[in-house]
Amino acid sequence: MTLQIETPAVLVDLDIARRNVRAFQAYADKHGIRVRPHIKTHKLPQMAELQLEAGAIGITCQKVSEAEAMIDGSNRIKDVLITYNILGAEKLARLEKLNERVVLSVVADNTIVIDGLSARFAHTERPLTVLVECNTGADRCGVATPAEAADLARRVVDAPGLRFGGLMTYPPVGAAARVQSFMSEAKRLIEADGLEVPSITSGGTPSMMEAADAPIATEYRPGTYIYNDRSLVARGVARWDDCALTVLATVVSVSAKNRAIIDAGSKVLTSDLLGLAGYGHVLGRDDIRIDQLSEEHGRLVSDEAIDLVVGQQVRIVPNHACVVTNMVDAVHILEGGTPREKWAVAARGRVL
Amino acid sequence: MTLQIETPAVLVDLDIARRNVRAFQAYADKHGIRVRPHIKTHKLPQMAELQLEAGAIGITCQKVSEAEAMIDGSNRIKDVLITYNILGAEKLARLEKLNERVVLSVVADNTIVIDGLSARFAHTERPLTVLVECNTGADRCGVATPAEAADLARRVVDAPGLRFGGLMTYPPVGAAARVQSFMSEAKRLIEADGLEVPSITSGGTPSMMEAADAPIATEYRPGTYIYNDRSLVARGVARWDDCALTVLATVVSVSAKNRAIIDAGSKVLTSDLLGLAGYGHVLGRDDIRIDQLSEEHGRLVSDEAIDLVVGQQVRIVPNHACVVTNMVDAVHILEGGTPREKWAVAARGRVL
Structure with a gap:
């Protein structure tokens, strides 16, 4: 079926997105976990x-x-929880304004960030809520030990203008046991210091259906679950039918028997591999590999005849949905399989 | 030196860009090659x-x-030359308008594209100039043989509303001999058919200083040469001092002795590897590898102590300059090493 949409385009099937959101919400409700999706x-x-x-x-x-x-x-x-170490006068000024508009919290994993937040919020009416970020194996941000988490919790409590909001982690896949042990020990130490731990928040779509295996966490932050993508299908946690976001592309060249070129390259699909081979899955064509992207071209190859004609549309499930969203100014919303309207991607490119 | 710029940010050193542009123009002038930079x-x-x-x-x-x-x-x-097979009613309508505003040419590597262009331009006042795209080894778009190129040249000439503009190729690195032989044979066949070949255009920054090794080409289309990047330094065709585009980032977390996290991730640096290990080069720190990106975090690791502090700025030469340009709404222009102004990236995200 040819869609009357100029390509390349990012399509979002609203029916699938709704179903994905409800499925995890039902799981979380059953286990008493609060859901705070990552946008x-x-x-x-x-x-x-x-x-x-x-x-x-x-x-x-x-x-x-x-x-x-x-x-x-x-x-x-x-x-709104901003899961980031926030630094710098401009960002702190904007943070102060946000804190007047919504219930806001941020995270910190070091004293420089805590002291910077405190310097800004010490003289404001509303204190800023700060959670301590813990490293449960992703080796990105986060304090390395429960003892350090307890030290920073105390630092937040003692810092003028700040309120201690609890603990946050972004664990690697399959780390529920590690989350449970790290957070339990950190909570014990913080409570032994006479403080309360209002929230313990974890995240990540791949392991979300094992969130209840770390019952110490009171909140979960899934992101990709609303759209799913090829990486999640590869992990066995979603099927192609669960993928709400697809890229619509047009074949622009078939210059060899087993090769076709489409008008979507890395400027739409991105170069994210997430450990996979190739740059996406062409729906309905398991034989095709997207083996190469340049900025505006994607190369489709098959061991068999490619059997595509110039002008034909294909739909692709990208490796990573989140980064594709960031490449376009607007997405096409489908309901009942039919394009309904275009939504501007309000938070695209917001890196500050 | 700390720059008063909110991070992450893309910086472009105008002095370096000017020097890069002049260096290739001087080479091209010396060899009688016309320059048509890719924007x-x-x-x-x-x-x-x-x-x-x-x-x-x-x-x-x-x-x-x-x-x-x-x-x-x-x-x-x-x-303006648009080096793309253009298909679809919307794009053809816009192409017609552009053809009234500038000297415009496009390419085609198949009859469906040629026929589509002809159907649109047959009844316009100004014919559209079409070059035939040839595959000289990149195995992306382009006809596979000189004979096919000659066939398509004839097809363009016979198509109402179109004018034959010559031959175009985007060769792989180091393919000057192949460009020379393919284009010479194609030109011979086309001229034997009684047609002129007004232009033969080739491109690619990595091999640009060997452009004269394919003297059959009358025009060259370098792109990355204006900024350079880590991929070109790795190929030995540029030095760090020739890299006009850098990413300014701030260290937001130092949670282990040999690891630091910056506020620039794949949403600025992109996941493009171009065959390299890691996601960019931290200027002045040959010991550091950017071994992992998530969307808003970059991980810097060193075998030695990382010796960076939270709040410190770093400047990074990305693997691939072109894709970084596409990630931001504006770039900061430096002259004499000093930020002068911000320029909106007018053609960012233009994938249609």
């Missing part, structure tokens, strides 16, 4: 509203400018 | 003007919407 996957206030309607208690953003775009885009977003 | 690297009308001032005869764009943005952004852009 990096969709960057759309409308999708955040859909998640809130389904039962989410708020949203997660990665950058201050993302939070601004989301809050500007929906007055139903009232609770 | 994909900078996506800035101002940089195109700099290239035209240096002696370029026009510009190259990859997509219709890129050409629109560039022409809208500068009335000094009067000659």
Whole structure:
């Protein structure tokens, strides 16, 4: 079926997105886990509203400018966690404004960040809530030990203008046991210091259906689950039918028997591999590999005859949905399989 | 030195860009090669003007919407080649408008594209110039043999509304001999058919200083040469001092002795590897590897102590300059090493 959409284009099937959101919300509700979706996957206030309607208690953003775009885009977003170490006068000034508009919290994994936040918020009316980020194996941000987490919790409590909000982690896949042990010990130490731990928040779509295996966590932050992608199908946690985001492309050249070129390259699909071979899955064509991308061309190859003609459309499930969202100014929303409207990607490119 | 710029940010050193542009223009002038820079690297009308001032005869764009943005952004852009097979009613309608504004040419490597262009331009006043794209080893678009090129040249000449503009190729690195032999034979066949070959255009920054080794080509389309990047330094065709585009980032976390996290991830640096290990080069720190990117975090590791502090800025030469340009709404222009102004990236995200 040819869609009357100029290509390349990013399509989002709203029916599938709704179903994905409800499925995890049902799991979380059953296990008493609060859901705070990460908006990096969709960057759309409308999708955040859909998640809130389904039962989410708020949203997660990665950058201050993302939070601004989301809050500007929906007055139903009232609770935002920015899971980032925030530094610098400009960002702190913007953070202060956000803290007057919504229930806001941020994270910190070091004293420089805590002291910077405190210097800004010491003289404001509303304190800023700060969670301590813990490293449970991803080896990105986060304190390395429960003892360090307890030290930083005390530092936050003692810092003028700040309020201790609990513990945050972004664990690697399959690390529920590690989350459970790290967070339990950190909580014990913090409580032994006479403090409360209001929230313990974990995240990550690949392991979300094992969230209950770390019952110490009170909150979960799935991101990609709303759209799914090839990486999640490869992990066995989604099927092609669960993939809400696809890239619509047109074949522009068939210059060899087993090769075709499409008008979507790394400027739409991105070069993210996430450990996979190739740059996406052509729906309905298991024989095809997208073996090479340049910026505006994607190369499709098959061991058999490629059997595509110039002008023909293909739909591709990208390796990583979140990064594709960031490449386009707008996405096409489908309902009942039919394009309904275009939504501007409000938080696209918000890296500050 | 700390720059008063909110991070992450893309910086472009105008002095270096000017020097890079002049260096290739001097080479091309010496060898009688016309220069038609590909704007994909900078996506800035101002940089195109700099290239035209240096002696370029026009510009190259990859997509219709890129050409629109560039022409809208500068009335000094009067000659545009779109090196793409263009299909679809919307794009053809926009192409017709562009053809009324500038000297326009496009490419085709198959009869479906040629027939589509002809159907649109048959009834317009100004014919559209079409070059035949030839595959000289990149195995992306392009006809496979000189004989096919000659067949398509004849098809263009016979198509109402079209004018044959010559031959175009985007060769792989180090393919000057192949370009020379393919294009010579194609030209011979086309001329034997009683047609002229007005232009033979080749491209690619890595091999640009061997452009004269394929003297059959009358025109060259370098792109990345204006900025350079880590991939070109790795190939030995540029030094770090020749890299005009850098990413300014701030260290946000130092949670282990040999690891630091910066506020630039794949949303700025992109996941393009171009055959390299790691995601960029930290200037002045040969010991550091950027071994992992998530969307908003970059991980820096060293075998030695990382010796960076939270809040410190680093400057990174990305693997691939062109794709980084596409990630941001604006770049910071430096002159004399000092930030002067911000330029909106006019042709960012133009994939249609």
